[in-house]
Structures are given as C-alpha cells and as structure tokens.
Amino acid sequence: MEAVHAGEAVPLKQIKSDVERSTGGELIDAQLVRWQGHLVYLAKVLTLDGRVEVYRFLAKTGLPIP
Numbered sequence: 001m002e003a004v005h006a007g008e009a010v011p012l013k014q015i016k017s018d019v020e021r022s023t024g025g026e027l028i029d030a031q032l033v034r035w036q037g038h039l040v041y042l043a044k045v046l047t048l049d050g051r052v053e054v055y056r057f058l059a060k061t062g063l064p065i066p
Contacts, residue, residue, distance in 0.1 A: 003032060008039055009059035015041050018062060019055055024048050032059060040065065 003009035009032060016027045029044040039059035044052055056065040 003039055003059060009041070010062040012041070014062050015043055015057050019043050019045055019057075023053070023055075025053070028052070 004011050012030055012032075015030065019025075019027055023045050025045040025047040027043055028046045031042045033040055033042055035056070041057040041059050043055045043057065045055060046052055057063060058065060
C-alpha cells in the first residue's frame with residue numbers, strides 16, 4: 001500500500017481487473033516484490049480450465065512483463 005501511495009505502483013485492483021479481463025480467469029493471489037531492480041506484481045490466476053498460471057506486471061505502470 002505504501003508503494004501505491006508513493007506513486008511507485010498502480011493499485012492492485014487495476015492489475016486484478018486487467019488480468020481477469022485478458023485471461024478470463026480469476027486472480028487468486030498477488031504479491032508485490034522487487035525483481036531485477038523493479039517493483040513487480042506476481043499474480044496467480046486460476047484459469048477457466050483449472051490450471052494456475054503466474055503473470056508478472058511492472059508495478060509502476062501495470063504493464064505485463066513477457
């Protein structure tokens with residue numbers, strides 16, 4: 001939450017909305033971590049076929065990391 005208030009990260013609700021819309025799955029867990037010098041959201045998604053996939057997003061912009 002401090003990162004969001006400091007302008008270092010978009011709100012988690014934005015990530016949730018984007019990942020659920022793009023995958024059709026459900027966000028089941030998310031963590032804000034430092035990865036390779038950047039703040040990154042790690043988002044676990046339960047897919048429609050029951051698999052769990054992990055997606056990474058730059059916290060500052062909310063853009064996915066390929």
